[in-house]
Amino acid sequence: MFRQQSFAAAGGKLYVVATPIGNLDDITYRAVRVLREVDWIAAEDTRHTRKLLAHFGIATPLISCHEHNEATRAAELVARLQKGESGALVSDAGLPGIADPGAQLVRAAVERGIPVVPVPGASAALAALVVSGLPTKRFRFVGFLPRQSRERARALDRLKTATDTLLFYEAPHRLAETLEALLAVLGDRRAVLARELTKVHEEIVRGSLTEILALVRAEGVRGECTLVVEGADEEGDAAQEDVWWEGLSVAEHVAAYEARGLTRKEAMKAVARDRGVSKREVYAALLDSAR
Known part of the structure; x- marks a missing residue:
């Protein structure tokens, strides 16, 4: 009413x-x-x-x-x-x-x-968005992703084809893990890490998810973090991203994820998710390719 x-x-x-x-x-x-x-x-x-x-x-x-x-x-x-x-x-x-x-x-x-x-x-999310340099016409506030890896992957899967710019909050001690998950599910998109906004040690880092992940791994990060991530391509590249690995062997598929900055273990998880198989099957395929 x-x-x-x-x-x-x-x-x-x-x-x-x-x-x-x-x-x-x-x-x-x-x-x-x-x-x-x-x-x-x-x-x-x-x-x-x-x-x-x-x-x-x-x-x-x-x-x-x-x-x-x-x-x-x-x-x-x-x-x-x-x-x-x-x-x-x-x-x-x-x-x-x-x-x-x-x-x-x-x-x-x-x-x-x-x-x-x-x-x-x-608002930290809106402050980060307007200085990001990414599209601001449409955006989606996601907030904190689930802590459990399976639930987090499911949440990201639902965002995979969203063309909106995505806004995330994350704690510094979980930032690298979240960046790895974003990279594995969404691909290597443009992104911005905004840290300690409006404070003395404010820092805004622009680059790809791979570049930001490498920086976080090398230098660590402190303080409150906001991530701004580019949305999927409106012209359909997002749909193509679902099968970007088609034609690759399992070993090549794993190597492609490693090239994006994931560890071997993380890459194997991502490949298993893409192909709908178990991690054990991915591991077995890697062993076969090495013989």
């Missing part, structure tokens, strides 16, 4: 407030005003947010609202909003609910007819 949000409704409002992703100067005047005026602030990590509030001289009470307590906390906070209190929702950095807690509280407020007001600001 269509329902129009009324800003004159009885009760309080929930403000969804973006906070800086690094440089504190990126907070908006409006965000500072809202954070000062509301009755409480629901924060992903109250210790982290307390430092932000102290910097701007804000004394509003903080309430924890993170992935482990959001389901129960949402009911409590919505009840307070219904009594007329106003509240702000923040995450540690950027926009709440984008690869961060917050969506459950927003949904609960919407379901009870409480006005939800956006206070926009910094």
Whole structure:
């Protein structure tokens, strides 16, 4: 049923407030005003947010609202909003609910007819996209890929033919593994690694997935990472990519992946996935070709 949000409704409002992703100067005047005026602030990590509030001289009470307590906390906070209190929702950095807690509280407020007001600001994904040099007309935010290799491969398979520019978040200790998976499933596309955006050690690396993977392996990486990856070719090259290895022997297929930067073990996994066979069969074929 269509329902129009009324800003004159009885009760309080929930403000969804973006906070800086690094440089504190990126907070908006409006965000500072809202954070000062509301009755409480629901924060992903109250210790982290307390430092932000102290910097701007804000004394509003903080309430924890993170992935482990959001389901129960949402009911409590919505009840307070219904009594007329106003509240702000923040995450540690950027926009709440984008690869961060917050969506459950927003949904609960919407379901009870409480006005939800956006206070926009910094976003690591969009910041990385606009400086990437890759197409920005259409993009798809993926966020964090699954940690398990099988689920991650399935998720990437679904993105294989997407022509949108792809946006990923990743932790530094998993970055090399994720780059290997992207290379194995999507092929060697243009990409950008944006690290520590807006912070002192901000770094933006442009190149192919192979080149970025080689750099990460050689030098390592620290800090929060955003990956921007070129979408599939709109003219159909993506469909051809599915069978790019047709006509190659298993050994040649493995060698092609190794040339893209994968280890022998990773290349064998990729070949097994491409051909729909087991890794044992790939290994046996390699042994036969070496005789």
